[in-house]
Amino acid sequence: MWEGSLNGERTMDFELSDEQRLLQDSVSRLMADRYSFEQRKGYLKTPEGFSAALWSQYADLGLLGLPFAEEYGGFGGGAQEIMLVMQAFGRALTLEPYLATVVLGGAALRHGGSDRQKAAILPAIAEGSMKLAFAHSERQARYDLTDVLTTAKRSGGGWVLDGSKSVVVHGEAADKLVLSARTSGDRYDEHGITLFLVDAAAPGVARRGYATRDEQRAADIALSNVAVSDADVLGEVGQGLAIVQRVVEAGIAATAAECVGAMEAMHSMTLEYSKTREQFGKPIGSYQVVQHRLADMFMTMEQGRSMAMLATMMVDQPDADERARKIAMAKVGVGQAGRYVSQSAIQMHGGIGMTEEYAVGHYFRRCMAIERLFGDPAYYLQKLAA
């Protein structure tokens, strides 16, 4: 499926399979029908801040079960299929909790979930009746994945959770939280972090939802004396960090693709604008200084696309060090590309690019959010340099 053939010899291959092309087409069609910039404004006005109707359509199209095994109601897709979907979502600036539920929640279950947990959750996600959120980051942690202060203490046959999680993407919409807490060790210890599946409506869970700069929803979550059972532990007690890392890697790859979609949209809008906007009696695209900026945007976008492909290919790479290193490189490359392309898009548009009524500024802010999700380029450069 993934390897081409040339003169009988297999070679490195960048082409999509027929099934993948089909997937790409159907998502793009749905976006064209249901996700114009005007329609999106309507979805933003709902209390959830996204379209519940589209969420059902994603389920009908099989997108919500895309990366899950068939036995759990899924379609057995992988990182490449997620890449195609996220890229289309990036072009349309979708608002639904797909990243939180399918990508992050799905990765947590894939890498940590027992058969029983998968059977209980994945089919519900696939049919659209359950949403997840990945509640790991804390206020003090910045991008450090080991900085966990929330505690889980033994109590009777189960655990009691106390602490708080900060800027949890789509934490408000979630039915269940994939939540990390310390079962042993001190702040920054790599061991002693444990993941729990926590019912978002459980007594003691308080959620404060808000809009983020990119018009998505997030929540701060306070946990006070929240009781969970042993059956709610995801993976091994004290071994949660490895799962967290896999979840973050899947998130980086998926948002890299989303960022590529957003860059494509900004680049083509800017190109279109340069052909129609006239100054000094000529379209601004006839001026070489504008042309070269557009060429720079194009080159940067293509380098970003290469890095998003790299991240996607690395998600399932078994060598953990190689995987982490290449994904860190991709995170730096895509983040820097997204920043350059979006800043240039506003600059080339001039005043209109600054307005809320125009789409470019909305793509700009999504790229800005993606750059900071799971760690920014400076953070990963430091890691690579260490």
Added chain:
Amino acid sequence: MDLRFTPEETAFREEVRAFIRDNLPTDIRDRMRLGHGPRKEDTVRWQRILNKKGWAGLSWPKEWGGPGWTAIQKMIFLEENQVAPAPELSSFNITMIGPVLIQFGTEEQKKRFLPRAANLDDWWCQGFSEPGAGSDLASLKTAAKLDGDHYVVNGQKIWTSTAHHADWCFLLVRTNPQAAKRQEGISFLLVDMKTPGITVRPIISIDGSHHLNEVFFDDVKVPVNMRVYQENKGWDVAKFLLGNERTGIARLGKSKERVKAAKAMAAQVNANGRPLIEDAAFRQRIAQLEVDMQALEITQYRVVSAYDKAKGNGRPDPLSSVLKVKGTELLQATTELAMDVAGPLSMPVWAEELAAMNEPDDMLEAASASTGSYLFLRAASIYGGTNEIQKNILTKAVLGL
């Protein structure tokens, strides 16, 4: 989509690496490891070794002695050869005049020139640029007038790399000054550099080396059978030459080799009482370069793989302009890095006086050579179509402006 090398490709890389390790003459390897460019004899010797192995023809068809590689294999070979570091194949011979003759040459021209080009029995140079025709190549003025069975050439070329080594020159000349469009009056000639009336004058570049030349043509007689393709259709040939096989243009292996050399030297020099290689700011600079090289590597494979898919019949991919711009930016950034690592040692010119005064001093020699590379490669964003011209190409071909 699969960005992993197939087992066949990985095995091929091993084969190339082993061959270079076992066959690259030690004295050449030592000079190159210190950062010196190859001497003429080095390039000739190494290309002949590769030709004997059947590898010099790179992308030429098997019938003309090419190895029959896929574009990915070619890419792997170029990278291994640069990282080694070994002298690069003569691009004038292998990626310019060879493919041109294969595409446009007469049987007689192919038979006469191709085997000698592969074996570097003839050293070719490129007579394109003129004092008044740089980025605007089509405005060239060097004239060729038909006189019986030969042309008489008069004019001047400039920036002619290695013309002083060259046996032959492929030359763009104006054969019809009255043509409606400037591009329609140009022809493509093959000129023996020993022909009376040719004068080569050196241009010393800022790195102190003699690589560039001016070439003067004063009533130089060129037989008509040395014209490639039709009279006044030379621009088609030139466009093919410039667009052909640009996938190697990024010279990523060279950038990788420079970073490797910079790291090795950074382990030997101190900054604030510790080896420079431990300095956080320095390490981040390297990390950033490695990120940029990684991105370009994938982009390069995307271009190359598309080329393979089109079985080599595709039009030049405009993405190859991305490779040229980003590749040369990296080439400049990595040579700049190597020179910065050398610090004050980057300033002495490694020449006879210094060599005579000191015991062998590899560090000083490498430091000096790194500055030479840095200076010489300021030209990378100028040659082969300036990076600004590449952006013009992208503007037209990709953006449609």
